[in-house]
Amino acid sequence: MESTETINVKTLFSEEELQKGIKDLGTKLSKFYKDEEVYVICVMRGGVFFAVELAKHLTVPVKMEFVKLSSYGSGTTSSGKVNADNVSLPDLNGKNVLVADDIVDSGLTAKYFLDFLKENYQTKTLKFCSLLNKKARRQVDINPDFYVFDVDDKFIVGYGLDYKEHYRNLPYIGYVEN
Ligand code: IMP
Numbered sequence: 183m184e185s186t187e188t189i190n191v192k193t194l195f196s197e198e199e200l201q202k203g204i205k206d207l208g209t210k211l212s213k214f215y216k217d218e219e220v221y222v223i224c225v226m227r228g229g230v231f232f233a234v235e236l237a238k239h240l241t242v243p244v245k246m247e248f249v250k251l252s253s254y255g256s257g258t259t260s261s262g263k264v265n266a267d268n269v270s271l272p273d274l275n276g277k278n279v280l281v282a283d284d285i286v287d288s289g290l291t292a293k294y295f296l297d298f299l300k301e302n303y304q305t306k307t308l309k310f311c312s313l314l315n316k317k318a319r320r321q322v323d324i325n326p327d328f329y330v331f332d333v334d335d336k337f338i339v340g341y342g343l344d345y346k347e348h349y350r351n352l353p354y355i356g357y358v359e360n
């Protein structure tokens with residue numbers, strides 16, 4: 183059996199805090215979109231837990247799409263390069279589009295994907311939301327339009343965020359203590 187590297191994880195946001203924060207964002211976004219339909223585009227793999235939970239709290243009509251993007255290698259710093267494998271999306275022209283990811287860190291993934299969407303579609307609205315915002319390591323001038331929590335310059339795991347593909351399934355958000 184493959185062994186998991188043991189790391190020391192300290193809780194940053196409990197399951198209850200996450201649930202409340204995401205629910206409140208859902209309420210805010212439901213008001214923002216009024217009664218209009220929104221396409222929630224979930225960035226895999228990390229954004230899945232957040233996007234799914236957020237969608238449950240949207241009271242407007244929702245359609246969900248999933249794309250796989252990655253800018254991290256297997257380490258704890260951004261590789262600086264975004265990979266998009268087989269991005270396949272419906273016609274988003276004239277639609278309200280809300281991209282949902284786990285965290286905005288360097289900002290490269292968000293910028294890359296927003297530029298991709300702008301080049302390919304004339305959406306009615308285009309917004310980016312994330313569970314977490316790690317401003318300390320930003321490399322490009324971009325900020326999520328909506329987010330739930332700010333985080334310091336720490337390596338985060340849980341609720342979709344991984345360390346070498348492990349710990350995504352933690353129901354809370356923690357940081358790795360060195
Ligand atoms: P960015 O392109 O540097 O903004 O990073 C985007 C992606 O890097 C996120 O969607 C995460 O998958 C990953 N990432 C950034 N910071 C962390 C972290 O602290 N822990 C785990 N993954 C992270």
Ligand code: MG
Pocket residue numbers: 225226227228229251252283284
């Ligand atoms: Mg990610």
